[in-house]
Amino acid sequence: MLEASSETARQGSWAARLGQGLARTRSRLSSMLGDRTIDSGLIEEIETALLASDAGVEATQFLLARLRERAGDATTAQQLRSVLRERLLELLSPLERPLDLAGKKPYVIMLAGVNGAGKTTSAGKLAKYFRDQGRSVLLAAGDTFRAGAREQLAAWGERNEVPVVAQSGGNPGAVVFDAIAAARARGTDVVIADTAGRLPTQAHLMEEAAKIKRVVAKAEPGAPHEIWLVLDANTGQNALNQVKVFDEALGLTGLILTKLDGTAKGGVVCAIALARSRNPLALRFLGVGEGADDLRPFVAREFAAAVLG
Numbered sequence: 397m398l399e400a401s402s403e404t405a406r407q408g409s410w411a412a413r414l415g416q417g418l419a420r421t422r423s424r425l426s427s428m429l430g431d432r433t434i435d436s437g438l439i440e441e442i443e444t445a446l447l448a449s450d451a452g453v454e455a456t457q458f459l460l461a462r463l464r465e466r467a468g469d470a471t472t473a474q475q476l477r478s479v480l481r482e483r484l485l486e487l488l489s490p491l492e493r494p495l496d497l498a499g500k501k502p503y504v505i506m507l508a509g510v511n512g513a514g515k516t517t518s519a520g521k522l523a524k525y526f527r528d529q530g531r532s533v534l535l536a537a538g539d540t541f542r543a544g545a546r547e548q549l550a551a552w553g554e555r556n557e558v559p560v561v562a563q564s565g566g567n568p569g570a571v572v573f574d575a576i577a578a579a580r581a582r583g584t585d586v587v588i589a590d591t592a593g594r595l596p597t598q599a600h601l602m603e604e605a606a607k608i609k610r611v612v613a614k615a616e617p618g619a620p621h622e623i624w625l626v627l628d629a630n631t632g633q634n635a636l637n638q639v640k641v642f643d644e645a646l647g648l649t650g651l652i653l654t655k656l657d658g659t660a661k662g663g664v665v666c667a668i669a670l671a672r673s674r675n676p677l678a679l680r681f682l683g684v685g686e687g688a689d690d691l692r693p694f695v696a697r698e699f700a701a702a703v704l705g
Contacts, residue, residue, distance in 0.1 A: 410692050411702070417656035417684045418702040421449040421663065425704055429477035434470060439463070442480070449663030449703075450632050455670040459483055481704045487669050488696040490676035495693070502534070502579040502587045504612055504619035507652075508605055508642055509626035511593030514654035514683060516545055518626050519590045520552025521683070521691035527556055531585040536575030537562035538608060541592040549590055555688065568592065568604070569611035576615040589620070596641035606645050624650045624680055635664050636671055643677070652691070654683035662703060
């Protein structure tokens with residue numbers, strides 16, 4: 397009973413933090429979809445608000461087209477809000493997919509992304525998330541390039557009572573290989589491999605990431621089971637190019653969207669959803685702050701509620 401109460405409180409706190417992170421986007425839309433009648437300028441105002449939230453031109457036009465299909469059934473802006481929420485859910489729902497770790501041990505998750513996106517922090521928070529689920533976790537300090545990355549991951553490991561495999565300098569592939577071997581020997585459930593930040597234009601570094609993936613496959617057949625691109629929500633429409641290039645290089649299985657705290661850029665989720673509508677890419681987690689519990693699985697309905705109220 398106490399555990400259920402604690403989880404309910406945690407979910408409520410999470411919803412509140414997500415709402416705070418998307419407050420500016422919600423404020424823009426709420427001000428026009430409140431207690432007013434529908435007039436000729438309302439759709440234009442919604443378009444401006446969606447563009448300002450970084451939904452992008454194509455996703456904005458997609459949502460507006462869907463909105464107009466049903467707008468005739470609405471007589472007030474409040475009713476139009478409900479229609480927009482339905483269309484938003486329709487667009488975002490394919491991004492919400494349960495993560496199934498069954499049958500693979502260790503389950504290997506590889507993180508990739510550009511410099512400063514929050515990979516190392518996300519690795520530490522993921523360790524906490526899986527530990528809270530009762531799973532054993534091992535962290536692999538595969539970012540051997542950035543000064544302090546190994547120490548940062550070690551701090552997260554100590555904080556969450558999770559072992560960290562690291563080397564001073566050296567080959568990132570070797571670090572991850574050793575981590576998987578250690579996890580297999582210890583019977584560990586999940587390995588989370590951090591990697592160095594790299595720009596999509598840095599061909600040699602993108603190839604290095606692909607090499608790490610190949611090393612992982614040698615260490616554990618069938619691995620990595622997940623390759624997640626960590627995206628900074630403030631990146632805006634450039635996130636679409638990051639998804640495209642990293643997917644071509646690594647074959648992504650999912651995304652983590654970080655730094656949604658206080659940003660109006662949550663609309664980029666809509667842009668990603670539309671761009672990948674034929675081949676949806678799971679949005680695994682959202683990050684809304686620096687706390688250990690500020691990374692939670694993406695739930696389309698929660699996200700839509702945070703955007704539209």
